[in-house]
Amino acid sequence: MSDAIADAKRALRAELRERRHAMSPAARAAAAEGLHAQLNALVAARSVTTMACFLSTTTEPDTHAFVTDAAARGIRVLLPVTRADGLLDWAVATPDGEIAEGLFGLPEPVGELLGPIAVNDVDVLVIPAAAVSPDGTRLGWGRGYYDKTIGSMEGCPPVYAVVFDSEIIDDIPRDVHDQPVTGIVTPTQTLTLAPTGR
Template sequence: MPDAIADAKRALRAEIRERRQLLSEQARETAADGIHAQLDALVDELGVRSMSCFLSTTAEPGTRAFVTDAVARGIRILLPVTRTDGLLDWAVATADGDIAEGMYGLPEPVGELLGPIAVNDVDLLVIPAAAVDDTGMRLGWGRGFFDKTLGSMQRCPPVYAVVYDSEVIDEVPSDVHDQRVTGIVTPTRTITLAPTRR
């Protein structure tokens, strides 16, 4: 990756981290409610029966209430579990599932692990992001887990990145390994950029 692109990514991530840290508890709760409503509508619109999602950290737009309610509605949700080789294992979300701190301090489910290919059968992927632009280029947090996952899928379902409204920006710095998403979910809107990724 050219140094200029790497530097631009680092600077943008740092700016976004700082903005997220400054959000009030009320702003976080309001955002989580909005994400819940947007994801509920998306799941209904797409007729999703099986999907992947992630357990949000305190700084991320909240996904946990959505995951809990979706499991209660009978939707099968795979949650990512980081591996040392840069790939993701998956665990099925359960109503009473334990959560522990995984690699990099990320919240991850405790339980039976399914291998990286388990995600090949889902109807929808909902993934974290630092920012997304209107072409669907996503800026992750620099570890490449989701870019590797998306890049290796033979038949990729719709992929939506979850960000705050201010993180939908004009242009995300990118290189050849970065993967685009199908759409963006914010607390106030869902933007579908293309019917399919490929």
């Protein structure tokens, strides 16, 4: 990655992080409710029976209620567990599943680990992002876990990045290893983007 791209990403992440920290509790609650509805509509529209999702941190759009609800309705939801080698293990969500602090302080499920290839069988991936552009360029938080996961999948299913509405940004710095997404989910809308050729 060139220094210019790395610096631009760092600056944008810092700005987005600050914006997220400044959100009011009322705005967070409204966003959580909206995101839950959008994700329910997405899995219904795509007849999803198995999916990958993530457990949000306190500043991300809240996915916890959706994950609990989806698992209770019989959707097989795989949740990521970070590994020191840069890969993701996966565990199956349960409605009353225990959550612990994983690497980097992220909320992660406690339970049997299925290994990195378990995600190859999902109908859709729902992943975190700092921002996404309308052409599918995703800005993550800089550790590369999801770029590695998406880049290594044969026949990758649709990938939807979750962001707040204000985080759909036209101009996101992009490097060669950055994997595009096929859709964006916000608290008010779900966008399926034009194919990128991946």
